[in-house]
Amino acid sequence: MSENGHDLHAEFPQHRAVLHDLKVENASFRELSARYHEIAQEISRIEAGIEPASDQRLEDLKKHRLQMLDQVSAMIAEKQAA
Secondary structure, eight states: OOGGGGSHHHHSGGGHHHHHHHHHHOHHHHHHHHHHHHHHHHHHHHHTTSSOOOHHHHHHHHHHHHHHHHHHHHHHHHHHHO
16 A cells, blocks of 8 residues: 555544644644554565665564554544543
């Protein structure tokens, strides 16, 4: 899957406004978002054969991406509860 399929707005399309607000207001979210984007791009390059990596490295990156999505989801829920 391309990196665009793993963009935060694609992952959470119903929360576009909340994602925007978090990016504007929350430095921790900005850092998490930037790191998520970097990892998603790296996964995309590996899957496309542009960047070499072991299967274990790819698996580790995908797990990390999922953990980051959990963090984003928690931040969205916290923002909505406020």
